[in-house]
Amino acid sequence: MLVQKLSWITLLLFLYQHEAKKMVVCEGESARLNCDLGFITVNKANYGRTDCKTCASGKPANRISNKQCRAEASLSIMSARCDGRKSCTVPAVNSVFSDPCVGTYKYLDVSYECIPAKRSVTCENGESIIKCDKGVIHVHHANYGRRDLVTCPRNKLTTSDCYSPQTSSLRSRCDGKKSCQLSASNSVFSDSCVGFSKYLEVTYCCKKV
The missing domain is CATH 2.60.120.740 (Rhamnose-binding lectin domain (RBL))
Structure with missing residues (x-):
């Protein structure tokens, strides 16, 4: 009975890890991706801004009004740094992703999952x-x-x-x-x-x- 319960717990942990995880960090902070089970695979990523609410506290309107701000290489950069690892830390800064919209206060939006491998x-x-x-x-x-x-x-x-x-x-x-x-x-x-x-x-x- 104990073995069966442990098997169910292991399965539930695996299913939880395998679900897509979403993370948003403001410009200047760092995204910390982690997989207790399996290895990281980044599904989506954007360094920029696609709304006026995220990471907007205390920022003037002219710095959060651009909702079409996307660093095209965001996914490839995140994948290169994080895919296949148990954990990774990536700073949300222009020196990593370049600056897709000068003057706009940006954020890094990432979706990833933990795959068995x-x-x-x-x-x-x-x-x-x-x-x-x-x-x-x-x-x-x-x-x-x-x-x-x-x-x-x-x-x-x-x-x-x-x-x-x-x-x-x-x-x-x-x-x-x-x-x-x-x-x-x-x-x-x-x-x-x-x-x-x-x-x-x-x-x-x-x-x-």
Whole structure:
């Protein structure tokens, strides 16, 4: 009976995590995305302004009147920084997203979910294999660069902001296969941040055929 209750609790937690989560942070603050179970997948994102009420307290009318303010690269930037991770923090600032509407007070509006997946990390110049005992590989996200200072540590690491999404490339190489060999090298993915130690991280699931 206890085992059955624990199974139901685990299922409910998973369903809760898998539901889309919505987050809004005002310009100058930071969005903190988190998945206790699974890995982040950003569904929608906009840095800008689409109404006159959000993050409007104390702001003059001329700074919140523009309702057509959208940074077109918002989703790709959020995906590059957060997809495939357990947690991430992204500042809602012009230096990250650029300024889509000068003079307008903006906010970051994000929708994401936590998906069940496996994660593989291959340090630069290394090789590894991802595989499925049942089903075939489907790549959710891949990045060749560096998104933290802990993974594949090297001496004198000074940056964790090296984003080079490789999702499309890895899907073409690996999707639909039972196993797929990965090589984490500049000759395969090019050097997105010259002089810095990188790694290839891939999140994937095993789909039924």
